[in-house]
Amino acid sequence: MKKLLRNPRFLFGACVLLALLFVAAFAPWLAPHDPMEQSLLNQLLPPSWAKGGDPAFLLGTDTLGRDLLSRLIHGARPALRVMVLGATLSAFVGILLGMLAGYFGGWLDAAVSRTVDTFMSFPPMLLAIVLAAVMGPGLNTVVIAVVLIGWTRFCRVVRGEVLALREQEFVTSARTIGVSHLRILFHEILPNLLPLVIVLLGLEMGRAIVVEAIMSFIGFSSSDLATWGGIIADARSYINQAWWAMTYPIVAIIIAVLGLNALGDGLRQVTDPVLQR
Amino acid sequence: MTPAYVLRRLLLAIPTLFGVAVVVFVLLRVVPGDPIAMMVPGEATPDDIARLREAYGLDKSIPVQFVLYLAQVVQGNFGTSISLKQDVLGLVLGRLPATLELACVAIALSVVCGVLLALSATYWRGTWVENAVDGVNSVALAIPEFLWAMLLILAFAVLVPVFPISGRIDPVRAVSFASQFYLLEALATGKFALARELLSHLALPAIALSLPLIAVIARVLKSSLQEVMVQDYILLARVKGFSDTRILTREALPNALLPTITVTGVHFIFLVGGTVLVELIFSYPGIGNMLFGAASNRDLPLIQGVTLVFALLFVLLNLLIDLTYAVVNPRMRQH
Numbered sequence: 173m174k175k176l177l178r179n180p181r182f183l184f185g186a187c188v189l190l191a192l193l194f195v196a197a198f199a200p201w202l203a204p205h206d207p208m209e210q211s212l213l214n215q216l217l218p219p220s221w222a223k224g225g226d227p228a229f230l231l232g233t234d235t236l237g238r239d240l241l242s243r244l245i246h247g248a249r250p251a252l253r254v255m256v257l258g259a260t261l262s263a264f265v266g267i268l269l270g271m272l273a274g275y276f277g278g279w280l281d282a283a284v285s286r287t288v289d290t291f292m293s294f295p296p297m298l299l300a301i302v303l304a305a306v307m308g309p310g311l312n313t314v315v316i317a318v319v320l321i322g323w324t325r326f327c328r329v330v331r332g333e334v335l336a337l338r339e340q341e342f343v344t345s346a347r348t349i350g351v352s353h354l355r356i357l358f359h360e361i362l363p364n365l366l367p368l369v370i371v372l373l374g375l376e377m378g379r380a381i382v383v384e385a386i387m388s389f390i391g392f393s394s395s396d397l398a399t400w401g402g403i404i405a406d407a408r409s410y411i412n413q414a415w416w417a418m419t420y421p422i423v424a425i426i427i428a429v430l431g432l433n434a435l436g437d438g439l440r441q442v443t444d445p446v447l448q449r
Numbered sequence: 450m451t452p453a454y455v456l457r458r459l460l461l462a463i464p465t466l467f468g469v470a471v472v473v474f475v476l477l478r479v480v481p482g483d484p485i486a487m488m489v490p491g492e493a494t495p496d497d498i499a500r501l502r503e504a505y506g507l508d509k510s511i512p513v514q515f516v517l518y519l520a521q522v523v524q525g526n527f528g529t530s531i532s533l534k535q536d537v538l539g540l541v542l543g544r545l546p547a548t549l550e551l552a553c554v555a556i557a558l559s560v561v562c563g564v565l566l567a568l569s570a571t572y573w574r575g576t577w578v579e580n581a582v583d584g585v586n587s588v589a590l591a592i593p594e595f596l597w598a599m600l601l602i603l604a605f606a607v608l609v610p611v612f613p614i615s616g617r618i619d620p621v622r623a624v625s626f627a628s629q630f631y632l633l634e635a636l637a638t639g640k641f642a643l644a645r646e647l648l649s650h651l652a653l654p655a656i657a658l659s660l661p662l663i664a665v666i667a668r669v670l671k672s673s674l675q676e677v678m679v680q681d682y683i684l685l686a687r688v689k690g691f692s693d694t695r696i697l698t699r700e701a702l703p704n705a706l707l708p709t710i711t712v713t714g715v716h717f718i719f720l721v722g723g724t725v726l727v728e729l730i731f732s733y734p735g736i737g738n739m740l741f742g743a744a745s746n747r748d749l750p751l752i753q754g755v756t757l758v759f760a761l762l763f764v765l766l767n768l769l770i771d772l773t774y775a776v777v778n779p780r781m782r783q784h
Contacts, residue, residue: 297729298755300755304744305752404599
C-alpha cells in the first residue's frame with residue numbers, strides 16, 4: 173500500500189479516477205446551471221475571463237445559450253457509465269472465453285480463436301456503426317459497442333497467457349492430486365492473470381471513454397443527455413465563432429484517458445512480482 | 450515463397466470472410482425496426498409494402514435469406530441500396546478510390562516521417578534530439594486518433610487556418626475527373642495546382658491517421674537501428690572511414706528495416722480501419738462516410754456491402770503483409 177502511494181503513475185491515475193467519480197456523482201450539485209437549459213439571450217458567450225464573458229457562465233455558452241461548464245460536468249456521467257460497464261463487461265467476456273480456450277484447447281480454442289479473428293477483421297468503428305444502425309442510438313448501444321470491440325483484446329492476451337500457465341508445474345501438480353478443472357481455472361490460473369488484467373482494464377477504460385466520445389460525437393449516443401462527444405460535435409459546427417468550446421471536452425477526455433492508462437500501469441508496477449525484481 | 454504457400458494463405462482467408470458475412474448478417478437481421486416501413490410514404494398500402502418486402506427478399510425465412518444473400522454475394526451481386534436506389538457494388542466501388550487515396554497518402558506520410566525520426570534520433574543519439582523524438586512518440590501514441598483529429602482541426606483550421614477541414618475538393622471548383630482516383634489523375638495529367646488542392650484537403654485527415662503509425666515506426670526502427678549500430682560490421686565501416694551518414698543509411702538501415710516491417714505490418718491495417726472514423730470527422734467522401742449515411746438511413750444492403758468490402762480489404766492487406774514478410778525475410782522462404 174505504501175509502495176502504491178509512492179508510485180507517481182498510480183497517484184496521478186487515482187486522482188483522475190476519483191475526480192471523475194466525484195464530478196459524475198455530484199454533477200447536479202456541482203453544475204451551476206441545468207445542462208439542457210437554453211437561454212437565447214446568452215448565446216455563444218466567451219469564457220468569463222475573456223472580454224464579454226459573464227461570470228455566471230464560467231466557461232461560456234454554446235449556440236443555444238446552454239452553459240458549457242454544466243454540460244461538461246454532466247457529460248462525466250455517461251462517460252463514467254460507459255467506462256465502468258463497457259470495460260468490465262469486455263473484461264468478463266474476454267477473460268472467460270480466453271481462459272476456457274487457452275485451458276481446454278481443441279475445438280473450443282479453434283472456435284474462440286476464429287471468432288476473435290473475425291471480429292478483428294472489422295475496423296472497430298465499423299462494428300460500432302453497424303451496431304448503432306441495428307440498435308438505434310442510445311447509451312446501451314454505446315456500452316455494447318465497447319464490449320463488441322473490447323472483448324477480443326482481453327480474450328487474445330488471456331488465452332496466450334493461460335496457454336503458457338497451463339504447462340507450469342503448479343497447474344500440472346494440481347491436476348495430479350485431482351483438483352477439478354474449474355477450481356484450477358479460478359483458484360490457480362486466474363490469480364496469476366490479475367496483473368495483466370489490471371493493465372488491460374486500465375487501457376480498456378480509457379478506450380471506453382474515447383468510444384463514448386466518438387459515438388456521441390457522431391450522434392449514436394443518447395440525444396437527451398449532455399455528452400462530451402456531443403459538445404465536440406456541436407462546437408465543431410460553430411468552430412469559427414467560438415473555437416474554445418471544443419477544447420474543454422477534448423482536454424477532459426485526454427486527461428481521463430492518460431489518467432486511466434497510468435492507473436493500470438502504476439498498479440502493475442507495484443503488484444507484478446516480475447517487475448519488482 | 451512457393452505458389453502452394455500463397456494458395457494456402459488465400460484459402461485461410463475464406464473462413465474469415467465467411468465469418469464476417471455471418472456476423473454482418475446476424476447483426477443486421479436482429480434489427481428491431483422495419484427498414485421497409487421507413488422508406489415508404491405514409492399513404493402506402495399493405496400491398497405496396499408486401500411487394501417491396503418481396504423485392505428486397507425480406508419476406509423469406511432467415512436461413513433462406515442467408516443462403517440467398519451468400520449466393521448473391523459470391524456472384525458479386527451486393528443488392529440495391531434502399532436509400533439511394535442504386536447498385537451497392539457500384540456505389541461502394543465509386544467511393545473506394547477516395548478511401549484508398551487517403552490511406553495511401555497517410556501510409557506514405559507515416560513511413561517518411563517515422564523513418565526520418567528514427568534516423569535523426571540515431572544520428573544524434575544521446576542528445577536532446579533523441580529525447581525529443583522519444584517524447585513525440587509517447588505523446589503521439591498516448592492520445593487516440595479521434596482526439597488528434599479534433600486537435601488538428603483546432604490548430605490548423607481555426608487558430609492557424611492553413612488547411613480546409615472538410616471534403617475532398619473545394620465544392621465550388623467545377624472539375625470533372627475521368628476516374629475516381631482524383632489525386633492520381635491530377636498528378637498523371639500534370640495538373641499540379643489541382644493536385645495541391647487535393648493534397649491540402651487530404652492533409653489533416655492523413656496526419657490524424659498517420660500519427661500513431663509514425664510513432665510506432667519511429668520507435669521500432671530506432672531500437673533496431675541501435676542494435677545494429679553496435680555490430681562489428683559497422684565498426685569495420687567506421688575503420689574504413691565511411692561518413693556517419695553513409696554508415697547510417699547504407700549500412701545500418703537495410704539491416705534494421707526487416708524487424709520494422711514485421712512489427713509495423715499490423716499497424717497498416719489499423720490505419721486503414723481508422724479511415725472510417727477520420728472520414729466521418731473530416732466529411733471526406735470515402736466508404737467510411739458512406740457507411741455512416743447508410744447506418745443513419747438503416748440501409749441494410751449498403752451497410753452489408755461496405756462491411757464486406759472492408760473485410761475483403763483487410764484480408765487482402767493481411768495477405769499482402771504476410772507475403773512481404775516471406776519476400777524480405779530469408780528465413781521464411783522455406784516455409
